[in-house]
Amino acid sequence: MSRLNVVLVIMVIIGAVIISSFGTTAMQRLQAGFLSVISPFLKTGSAVQRQIGAMGEGLQTLDQLERENEQLKAENKELRASNQIYRDLEAENGKLRSALEYRKRSIFKLLPARIISRDASAWWSTVRINRGFEDGVESDQPVLTDVGLVGKTTTVAKNESIVLLISDESCKVASKVEGSNERGILSGRRIGEGEVPTEMQLNFLSKKANLQPGQKVYTEGVTKGTSTGVFPSGIFLGTVKSFQARPLDGQAIVEPAVDLSTVEDVFVVVGAQ
Amino acid sequence: MRLAIGWFSLAVAIFLTIVIQEFIPPLRFLHGARVFLVPMLFCYGALSMPFWAMLLMAIYTGLLTDLAHLNVVNGHVEIALGWSIVVFVFFGLFAHGLQPAFVRGRWWVHVLLSLVCTCVFLALQFVMISFRRQGIFFNEIVAWRILAPGVIAAGLAPLVHLAVLKIAPYVHGPTRLRPFRRIRQ
Numbered sequence: 354m355s356r357l358n359v360v361l362v363i364m365v366i367i368g369a370v371i372i373s374s375f376g377t378t379a380m381q382r383l384q385a386g387f388l389s390v391i392s393p394f395l396k397t398g399s400a401v402q403r404q405i406g407a408m409g410e411g412l413q414t415l416d417q418l419e420r421e422n423e424q425l426k427a428e429n430k431e432l433r434a435s436n437q438i439y440r441d442l443e444a445e446n447g448k449l450r451s452a453l454e455y456r457k458r459s460i461f462k463l464l465p466a467r468i469i470s471r472d473a474s475a476w477w478s479t480v481r482i483n484r485g486f487e488d489g490v491e492s493d494q495p496v497l498t499d500v501g502l503v504g505k506t507t508t509v510a511k512n513e514s515i516v517l518l519i520s521d522e523s524c525k526v527a528s529k530v531e532g533s534n535e536r537g538i539l540s541g542r543r544i545g546e547g548e549v550p551t552e553m554q555l556n557f558l559s560k561k562a563n564l565q566p567g568q569k570v571y572t573e574g575v576t577k578g579t580s581t582g583v584f585p586s587g588i589f590l591g592t593v594k595s596f597q598a599r600p601l602d603g604q605a606i607v608e609p610a611v612d613l614s615t616v617e618d619v620f621v622v623v624g625a626q
Numbered sequence: 627m628r629l630a631i632g633w634f635s636l637a638v639a640i641f642l643t644i645v646i647q648e649f650i651p652p653l654r655f656l657h658g659a660r661v662f663l664v665p666m667l668f669c670y671g672a673l674s675m676p677f678w679a680m681l682l683m684a685i686y687t688g689l690l691t692d693l694a695h696l697n698v699v700n701g702h703v704e705i706a707l708g709w710s711i712v713v714f715v716f717f718g719l720f721a722h723g724l725q726p727a728f729v730r731g732r733w734w735v736h737v738l739l740s741l742v743c744t745c746v747f748l749a750l751q752f753v754m755i756s757f758r759r760q761g762i763f764f765n766e767i768v769a770w771r772i773l774a775p776g777v778i779a780a781g782l783a784p785l786v787h788l789a790v791l792k793i794a795p796y797v798h799g800p801t802r803l804r805p806f807r808r809i810r811q
Contacts, residue, residue, distance in 0.1 A: 354719075358677050365681055365715055369688070372708035380696060380707045387693035394645040402649060473647035474695045475660045475748060475771040476755050477704075481648075492698075507698040515698075522759060523699040543760070544768055614651075 385510035392513050399469040463620035478521035485512040493583050495622040501589035501610030520551040527573035535562045551613050558603035564596040636671045644694050657767045659774035665747050666740035666779040672721035673728040684714035705754050717743045740783040745776035
């Protein structure tokens with residue numbers, strides 16, 4: 354190798370080291386720029402993928418469609434009725450709260466979003482959604498479906514964001530177990546642990562917790578001083594699959610409420626209404 | 627001019643591969659392994675291009691790969707931007723050493739290099755995130771997720787080589803294993 358080539362290699366390595374010393378915000382800004390560049394390709398790819406999927410779904414008989422339509426109408430009526438009850442309950446709740454001088458809990462505004470792609474990496478569980486800072490999304494905002502929690506936003510670009518899924522080992526959620534006083538930290542399992550890759554672990558429980566399969570796990574909504582944590586309290590996370598007492602604490606294996614490998618439509622909690 | 631066409635074609639191919647990989651789901655029958663073809667394409671460039679063009683390709687590929695996989699956890703980046711550039715520079719140096727064999731018709735050099743580079747890249751990525759998390763560990767699934775993408779890349783490498791050989795005559799006349807530059811006789 355000539356001397357010039359050696360100098361070139363050293364210069365490139367020094368350049369790479371300088372880039373690696375950038376702060377997190379600068380790196381996120383660069384990633385947001387990159388996301389904006391690949392966004393048209395991702396959206397096109399996602400649309401093509403959906404159309405291919407829809408072709409299979411579209412091949413239904415008239416009978417099937419009629420049945421589905423009737424079922425949806427019935428469901429709609431049921432939801433309208435229950436909505437009416439909830440409206441009454443909300444008004445009643447408000448009156449009682451003011452009578453007791455309770456601080457009103459904020460109702461969160463949900464922004465509908467669509468998953469446009471999933472991270473191609475073997476080690477991280479992230480997805481990209483079609484909403485960005487132009488739509489009011491910020492980093493560290495919860496992402497959920499009507500069933501339960503999906504994850505939280507990390508890097509936010511103009512019209513896209515990256516969502517870290519709750520099944521990732523590095524996504525940690527303060528949680529509580531229904532029907533008990535047990536509280537713990539829920540996170541994804543390490544690669545290769547467990548039979549199902551999306552299974553999660555609930556750590557730091559009491560050794561004597563003795564949780565039963567089927568018990569529901571919700572977000573705890575930890576508050577730090579005057580501000581609340583990333584996840585509001587009471588979002589459904591999943592159900593306990595098994596429990597084991599370890600030397601220092603108890604650990605439960607939790608099945609996520611949302612099927613994270615197939616979910617397509619989500620909501621971002623963009624702030625209080 | 628030929629080199630510029632070759633370089634930009636490869637750059638576009640790498641960019642499109644990064645996008646297409648996003649739509650390929652994890653392969654369940656291979657324990658959730660993913661298709662990862664970027665090192666294979668980079669190796670082809672490194673085996674075919676002059677040294678300085680290989681270095682430029684390493685910067686481009688490394689930066690794009692890092693931007694595509696940058697993971698931020700609690701305000702901290704797990705693997706800093708730029709580390710892939712260093713890795714691709716080393717892959718490039720290694721590939722460049724094997725360039726004489728490749729241009730003399732040893733096409734399998736690219737196959738072997740694709741296998742090794744893909745596996746080494748994924749293994750390094752895994753070691754780095756393991757250190758940042760709860761310490762290093764190893765199991766069968768991790769092995770599958772490192773080896774399977776390497777085998778897939780190696781399996782597809784001859785197709786890339788064939789495609790370049792088919793396209794090359796249209797760019798710079800009949801050629802025999804001289805994808806991007808003329809070899810000094």
